[in-house]
Amino acid sequence: MKKGFTMIELIFVIVILGILAAVAIPRLAATRDDATLAGIKTDVTSAMQAVPAWYQGQKDARILQAIQLDGTKWKKDGSNERYVWSDDAGECVTLQVSDMNVTITAAHPLPTEIGVAVSNTDFNATNGRWIKTDGVPVLRVINSNSGGNVCNQLWDPNGLALTEANITMAGKQVQW
Structure with missing residues (x-):
């Protein structure tokens, strides 16, 4: 008599493998999104600490x-000294060096538009030194969320809860 698996046993094994795959594949995709979110938040947190420290030591306003x-x-x-993180759905986070002394005008009516990104009149593009005498550079973290699952999770107060921030080059958070 030959020994082997019956057809029923093989079908049970295939069904069990199918159930395991149905559970594992969505979890794998969620893990990838979680890693992306953690990477973005790490970049933003690192920038909030490193850019002011770099500026204090070098007087260099480049991110x-x-x-x-x-x-x-x-x-x-x-x-401009402005970097935008984007996914397939659009822009998500903006890191920008701005002039703290910019006021609300017709050209900059919205709070997210306050503080024009650094231009060549504000800093020397060759060495990054801040040359605007009446301005104080500030690193801004801006919610430029234009949709997308990753962006929504990043800014969700119940998720990673990334928040907009204005960090002076002295390393202190300020309000506009």
């Missing part, structure tokens, strides 16, 4: 001089 950002997700916005 990338103080911290390494993943160039595949963090994109520099034009010639």
Whole structure:
């Protein structure tokens, strides 16, 4: 008599493997999103500490001089000292060096628009030194969430609860 598995036993094994796969695949995708969220929050937290420290030591207002950002997700916005993290759904987080003394005007009516990103009139693009005499540079963390699952989870108060912040180059959080 030959020994082996019956057809019923093989079907049970295939069904059990299918159930395990149905449970494991969504958890694997959630783990990938969690890792992405943790990476973004780590980048933002590191920037909030490193950029003011770098500025205090070097008087250099450039973000990338103080911290390494993943160039595949963090994109520099034009010639300004402004970096935007984007996913497939759109923009999510903006890190920007701004002038603390900018006031609300017709050109900058919204709170998220206060503080024009650093331009070449504010800092020397070659060495990053702040040259605007009446301004104080501030690192801003801006919620530029344009949708998307990862972004929504990042800014969700019940999730990772990333919050907008304005950090002076002395390392203190300030209000506009």
